[in-house]
Amino acid sequence: MSWSQRLAGLGIELPAVAAPVAAYVPAVRSGAHVYTSGQLPFVGGELAVTGKVGAEVSPEEAKRHARTCVLNALAAVDALAGLDAITRVVKLVGFVASAEGFTGQPAVINGASELLAEIFGEAGAHARSAVGVAELPLGAPVEIELIVEVE
Structure with missing residues (x-):
């Protein structure tokens, strides 16, 4: 089963690629790896939520946004x-x-890690960092960067 079929089986549809908010591209391929720029919780071209986790945004909500x-x-x-x-x-x-x-x-970023495991199984097991910061672009509560290996 392809990853696209796996997504469909999970009832998940990939969104349109989020437009960059500054001078960068969404992803770059170098050899067998693709590196994404930091991705915010954009839904339909709009930031879904703003605020800090533990204040305006609950950890459970932030996990969904991850x-x-x-x-x-x-x-x-x-x-x-x-x-x-x-x-x-x-x-x-x-x-x-x-x-x-x-x-x-770490619990917030588990939202992203757990989804990767659902989609990719063992191929989704990854190294990870979960970093607390004072501010993120546009007031977003969470941002994710991803590195994948490709054929």
Whole structure:
């Protein structure tokens, strides 16, 4: 079964590639790897939510938005190299705009990691960083970068 078929079986449709908000491209291929730019929780071209996790945005809500971010990253990979060309997910970096004292960044980024496992199974097991930051672009609560290996 292809990854595209797997997504369809899960009832997931990749969004359109999010337009860059500055001077960069959504993804770059170098050899057998595709690196995505940081992806925000854009839905239909609009930022779905703003605020800091642990204040305006609950950790559970941020976890759902991390899923949106990783779907946006996969859309960028698909547009550049094709989703079905992915042989494995190599690394995920997650940034969480955190209210003072919030330390649940790993649980928030699990939203993205768990979705990759659902889609790719063992090929979705990846190295990861979950980083708390003071601010993210446009006031987003979460941002995801993805590195995948492709054929």
